[in-house]
Structures are given as C-alpha cells and as structure tokens.
Amino acid sequence: MASLLQVEGLTSGYGPVSVLKDVSLTVERGSITAVLGANGAGKTTLLRTVSGLLRPTGGQILFDGADLRSVRMEQVVRKGIAHVPEGRGVVAELTVDENLRLGGLWRRDRPDAAKALTEVYELFEPLARRRRSVGHQLSGGERQMLALGRALVARPRLLLLDEPSLGLAPRVTAQILGLLARLREQTGLTVLLVEQNVRSALSVADHGVVLSVGRVAMSAPAARLRDDDDLRHAYLGF
The missing domain is CATH 3.40.50.300 (P-loop containing nucleotide triphosphate hydrolases)
Structure with missing residues (x-):
C-alpha cells in the first residue's frame, strides 16, 4: 500500500x-x-x-x-486535506444546511458538490431531519456529525x-x-x-x-x- x-x-x-x-x-x-x-x-x-x-x-x-x-x-x-478540529468548529448562527454548504464553497464542480451534500444527509440521518436548525440548537453528537459532514462535502x-x-x-x-x-x-x-x-x-x-x-x-x-x-x-x- x-x-x-x-x-x-x-x-x-x-x-x-x-x-x-x-x-x-x-x-x-x-x-x-x-x-x-x-x-x-x-x-x-x-x-x-x-x-x-x-x-x-x-x-x-x-x-x-x-x-x-x-x-x-x-x-x-x-x-x-480536510481538518475537523477539537471542539467541532460548527458555526452556531448558521443552519445545518448552511454549515454543510460551507464545506463545498471552494469547489468548482457544483453538480458533484450537490451530490456530496446529499450523500452526507444520507450518512447522517439526524442532520437530514434538522437541516433548518441552527448550530447552537444541536446536541453534542449532532454537532460532531455536522463538523464531520462539512469536511466530507469537500471530498477530502x-x-x-x-x-x-x-x-x-x-x-x-x-x-x-x-x-x-x-x-x-x-x-x-x-x-x-x-x-x-x-x-x-x-x-x-x-x-x-x-x-x-x-x-x-x-x-x-x-x-x-x-x-x-x-x-x-x-x-x-x-
């Protein structure tokens, strides 16, 4: 390998x-x-x-x-390379969907960025149910899922x-x-x-x-x- x-x-x-x-x-x-x-x-x-x-x-x-x-x-x-720091780094004032979209802002391949977003919602069903909730309303586990999901949207x-x-x-x-x-x-x-x-x-x-x-x-x-x-x-x- x-x-x-x-x-x-x-x-x-x-x-x-x-x-x-x-x-x-x-x-x-x-x-x-x-x-x-x-x-x-x-x-x-x-x-x-x-x-x-x-x-x-x-x-x-x-x-x-x-x-x-x-x-x-x-x-x-x-x-x-995507970095998920200790403390999760969620933007508390933004919704789940807005936080996830931050992960793909730099990407030029918009169709695949949208596909990556859909895949993250499939991986983390709690986020799909709370996509309009803002960051400070999430549990600790949901915030960790959100931070990880945002990194995955970037296709690292x-x-x-x-x-x-x-x-x-x-x-x-x-x-x-x-x-x-x-x-x-x-x-x-x-x-x-x-x-x-x-x-x-x-x-x-x-x-x-x-x-x-x-x-x-x-x-x-x-x-x-x-x-x-x-x-x-x-x-x-x-």
Missing part, C-alpha cells in the same frame, strides 16, 4: 516553544492511523501543522509527494480528525468511529485520527502512533498495540 502522507523530522510549535520534536510518521493510502498519547504530547499540534494552521520550523510534510511546508492553508484544502483525500469522541456518549462515539471504518472501506478515505479513547481508536485503526512529550515513542500496527499487554502498559497506560 502506497503512502499518502509522510511526515519526516517534523519540528513545530507556538512561538519559541517547540511542541513537536523530530517527528516522523507515514499514513498509508486508504488507511486509518490513530495518533495516541497523553494530554500535551503534541497530537493536536501535529494535525494543525499538517493542515497549515501552524508553520513547521523543521522537517518535511509530504502529501502525495508534494511538500506542504510553504503551502497556504486554503491551498492545503484544495489539495484534498485525507481527513484530519481531532478528538471526535470528546464529551460524547459512548454510543455516539461508536457510531462516528464506525462510520469512519465504513468510509475507509467504501470510498478509500484516508484518516489521521487523534482520539482520547484509546480502545475505540485502536478498534477501527490500521496503525497506531504514540506521541510522548512531542516525540514518537512507538509506531506499530493497531492490532499489535491493542493485543500486546506489555506495549499497552508501557505506552498507553491500560
């Missing part, structure tokens, strides 16, 4: 503070890669740097062979998803992660997933990367991280 994203020797952070230090990882095309680690390990910083929200101070970010280090954030989106090749289970009931979390697995199987979507629920993340992931204090502490197939007691205790704390 060929890689879609390669991060090599990445250093990044905020001002003079380096959060990521010499991070290297590979995300295979059509796979789900889970990024795991304690709070402050650098997981969110990794996604923000890949999406262009942060500029790296060292290393490379290669997306399908193209270096993203000097690419503006809007161009990163046009290349096929790589989805960066930050803490989708945060604040959600286990049943809703299972639904969202199960949807990622189906999208991977049905459409070939590639996902880089940051998730606090380690067991749930490893249940759908193909590969796991453990960050510790801004560095890669472990990189292994998800099944190995899930089933090897010594690895789990050493790197994941359970």
